Amino acid sequence: MTADIVPETSARFARMLGPETDDVIDEMDDQAAAEGFPTVGPEVGGWLQLLARLVDARRVFEFGSGFGYSAYWFARALPDDGEVVLTEVDQDELDQAREYMARGGFDDLASYELGDAIETIDEYDGPFDVVLIDNEKDRYREAFESVREKVAPGGVVVADNAMTAGPIDFDALSTLVEGDEPIGDVNAQTQGVYEYLEAVRGDPAFETGVIPLGEGIAVSHRTA
């Protein structure tokens, strides 16, 4: 159970005003609820679709795709010759992703890669217009460094769990972001998200903002 970062009334408002879901997304939401699987959720899903549209995305790369929830939202914004690369360490999740994407009519846009996303990215040339970082929290910075040169100028890097997640301690994370010393030990996941945020905020080629929906996404726009 993670901390709610916005009240449910605000989250519902965001869901109502965001892009509409479809039957496949509704089914994926039901599956996530039944299994307690940590998708980005519909409020963030809607933003992923919007962000892809805002940058006229043609190519998307995901670090950590699960059963295809975030990829499905991205795919809805891509042109017919677009591409979304799904990566996943769990074969069963990737098989489910393939089924969901096919049901949405997006199979032709999708590449499915089993294994460590941080190794998979080496096999792809850029540029990518949108990158989603949603793998192990203590490897976010490594993921960013592995893809940085492949992010198109004008493209965006989105990191999920920028504020919370099962192991993320929001109080410790905010204390670190404020430049103070947290009380007690900071776990590796919280430290990992902090180090990612510091890396991307300190990178002169990127401008970063946070959207406090779902578990919080950090959106970093490549300006140079």
Ligand SMILES: C[S@@+](CC[C@H](N)C(=O)[O-])C[C@H]1O[C@@H](n2cnc3c(N)ncnc32)[C@H](O)[C@@H]1O
């Ligand atoms: C939090 S889930 C979210 C998945 C998806 N982005 C969504 O919104 O539903 C993260 C997924 O990333 C996978 N994962 C974690 N580390 C990975 C890595 N290094 N390479 C590929 N997949 C990874 C996990 O198995 C898990 O299914």
